[in-house]
Amino acid sequence: SQQxxxxxxxxxxxxxxxxxxxCSYKTSINNLQWYRQNSGRGLVHLILIRSNEREKHSGRLRxxxxxxxxSSSLLITASRAAxxxxxxxxxxxxxxxxxxxxxxxxxxxxxx
Amino acid sequence: xxxxxxxxxxxxxxxxNKKSLKCEQHMGHRAMYWYKQKAKKPPELMFVxxxxxxxxxxxxxxxxxxxxxxxxxxxxxxHALQPEDSALYLCASSQTGALSYEQYFGPGTRLTVT
Numbered sequence: 001s002q003q004x005x006x007x008x009x010x011x012x013x014x015x016x017x018x019x020x021x022x023c024s025y026k027t028s029i030n031n032l033q034w035y036r037q038n039s040g041r042g043l044v045h046l047i048l049i050r051s052n053e054r055e056k057h058s059g060r061l062r063x064x065x066x067x068x069x070x071s072s073s074l075l076i077t078a079s080r081a082a083x084x085x086x087x088x089x090x091x092x093x094x095x096x097x098x099x100x101x102x103x104x105x106x107x108x109x110x111x112x
Numbered sequence: 113x114x115x116x117x118x119x120x121x122x123x124x125x126x127x128x129n130k131k132s133l134k135c136e137q138h139m140g141h142r143a144m145y146w147y148k149q150k151a152k153k154p155p156e157l158m159f160v161x162x163x164x165x166x167x168x169x170x171x172x173x174x175x176x177x178x179x180x181x182x183x184x185x186x187x188x189x190x191h192a193l194q195p196e197d198s199a200l201y202l203c204a205s206s207q208t209g210a211l212s213y214e215q216y217f218g219p220g221t222r223l224t225v226t
Contacts, residue, residue, distance in 0.1 A: 042217035042219045043217040088155075098160050099157060099168055100215065
């Protein structure tokens, strides 16, 4: 399968703590994206990191990409209860423009 | 306007019914997508339209029939579905389908097949 693996599958933390989610993938990519999904709703794009980038920041989010290990991580700092959601990494498929393969997702629960 | 709208929000249909899901965006995006998502699973790509032409069909059964009447609209026609087709159907759009841009998702249609 081309789908990525994410770990952990579930993560429960207290407000104010940091949350780290990891994603591994199998094929060459142009970029990797992270999305958030609140229960039963549509996905919201968080951040896109290109294959020639190693780190990217957006507000409380920090994403790293290691193409040699085919892995990425998403760090959410100073988490809030509103960050409770499922988080998915998604990789494009080389030479199949527009096609995204989503990882299995990490279910994050932030307790107030 | 960065919104993708989907109608209906919920749909219950019998196995002999014909129904359609609708998706609309007004961001000028030229690529539109249909995904299927089962509970606690990631979205699975079904179809991609690029510049109103079907560019990717992920071997979806013919009981699902996509249509892109214009650059803002995307339909998914449903006919003779099976109970296992019950899922959340998500529509998304992006600038183009040539490269991977961020995708904007609608809220989804929760489909139940009885």
